[in-house]
Every structure is written in C-alpha cells, then in structure tokens.
Amino acid sequence: MPIHLDDTSHVLVLTGAGISAESGVPTFRDAGGLWEGHDVTQVASPQGFARDPILVWRFYSGRRAAMAGVVPNAGHHALVALEARLGDRFLLATQNVDGLHLAAGSQRVLEMHGGLMRTRCSVCDRPAFADTTVYRDKVVPVCGQCRERQREALLRPDIVWFGERLPPGVLDQIAAFITAAGKTLVFIAVGTSGEVYPAAGLVDATREVGGTSWLVNLEASTNASSFDHVVLGPAGRELPALFAP
Numbered sequence: 001m002p003i004h005l006d007d008t009s010h011v012l013v014l015t016g017a018g019i020s021a022e023s024g025v026p027t028f029r030d031a032g033g034l035w036e037g038h039d040v041t042q043v044a045s046p047q048g049f050a051r052d053p054i055l056v057w058r059f060y061s062g063r064r065a066a067m068a069g070v071v072p073n074a075g076h077h078a079l080v081a082l083e084a085r086l087g088d089r090f091l092l093a094t095q096n097v098d099g100l101h102l103a104a105g106s107q108r109v110l111e112m113h114g115g116l117m118r119t120r121c122s123v124c125d126r127p128a129f130a131d132t133t134v135y136r137d138k139v140v141p142v143c144g145q146c147r148e149r150q151r152e153a154l155l156r157p158d159i160v161w162f163g164e165r166l167p168p169g170v171l172d173q174i175a176a177f178i179t180a181a182g183k184t185l186v187f188i189a190v191g192t193s194g195e196v197y198p199a200a201g202l203v204d205a206t207r208e209v210g211g212t213s214w215l216v217n218l219e220a221s222t223n224a225s226s227f228d229h230v231v232l233g234p235a236g237r238e239l240p241a242l243f244a245p
Helices: 017-021 046-051 053-066 074-089 100-104 144-148 170-184 199-208 235-242
Strands: 010-015 090-094 109-111 114-121 155-159 185-190 212-217 229-232
Touching (some): 053 114, 074 235, 090 170, 185 235, 199 212
Parallel strands (some): 010 090
Antiparallel strands (some): 114 155
16 A cells, blocks of 8 residues: 655654665674674674774675665665655655665765775764775775874764764754654664664654654564554665555
8 A cells, every 4th residue: 555645744753773774784683683793783893893803804894895786775776766755745764873864865965874885084073075985905994184284183984983972963864854743754664683773863853743663674673663654675675665656
C-alpha cells in the first residue's frame, strides 16, 4: 500500500545500516560488534584513537577499501525520486557514513555520523576534506596546516565516534523541519535498529506534532511498537512500492 502524500506533505526520512547492507556494505552487527577481535569502541572512539591511531586508521582504511565497486541500490534511488517530487518538503537524515545517498543523487542530506570518505584534523578547525586514501603504512597522516604552524597534529576520519557530539546544527535542522511540518509530517525510518539516540527518538517527536510514522525494516526494530505503520522487507523492494504516485 503506497504512502499517501499530497501537496502539503512533508517527509522526514531516517536511514540506518540496513539500507546500505543491501548494497553489500558490511555492518558492525554482522560481526557481533567486533573487528579482528577488537570491540568496535576500540577503533571508533576518541580514547581508542588516542591509544592506537594506527589501529584506528587500519580499520577505517579497510572500510574505505571495502567500498570499491559498491553502488546505491533501489532503496537509495527511491529516496532520490521522492526528493525530486517534494523539494524542500523533504529531508533525509542518515546514520550511515558510506556516502551512498549522495552518490545516488540525494541533495537534502544530513550525515549525522559523518562521512567515511572525508578526513579532518584532530586538533585544528580545518574543514573536513574529501579523502579516499587507504592508509596501509604504519604511519598516521598528519595535518599539513598544523605543520605549517610548527605543531604536529594527527588527521582522523571525519566520523562521529562513540561519546562524541553530532555535527553542529544537525539536530536543530531536524527539529525545525519537524516543527514546521506539524501534522503534515510523514516520518519514515529505514533499516534502523531503533536503539541509537537521539535518532531513535524521532518517531516520538513525530507523534508529538501529530504526524504519521512508518518503519521499513527487514525485521522489527527495538522501537517498532512506537510506529503507526510497520513494513517488513528489504528497502530496495519496499520503498519504490511505498512511494508509488
């Protein structure tokens, strides 16, 4: 059954690892939260980076290498088509760092957890920059801008690690969209676990303004009972059908 959208409808989409898994992107959950025997928090936290930056860069370099040949799937493209219909009445917030939404052509995207193919300085305010380098040497890249100022600073992946704040303004943009939409809001969570906050709380925020919520997942998420509608199945199959005019 397609989601009914009219000329006043505002759509907020939240995507998680499930939509990218259909393109072949591995998830932490696939390995029980482990990588080469290391707990993910050892390679995805400021403390882990301070303790062993070489290990952290080896992990993210492996993830970058694994993206070779990976392309957006029908679920990503369905969201691009929906954005084309709605324009500024559409907003996509993703927990994924793989960049597949941007590769598919989505424009109104908030990358809540950063981007795998970007790098930034761990010290200075130099803007994050595109970087597809797979660092295999046992040398951590350093910031050239800091070096010019005669100080040493390590570069790090532009990823929001465990214990870090989301990028500035992201939550404010989402909150403003929800408030402006009010009862016309349709919230759709795709491929999410329903366990990571504040993203998992968006369904509650939707209810508070009188909007409607949909969950599209392979299996019921932790917060599935909070949604008005639950559709179980792969996003690549379900989203194109839900968004049919």
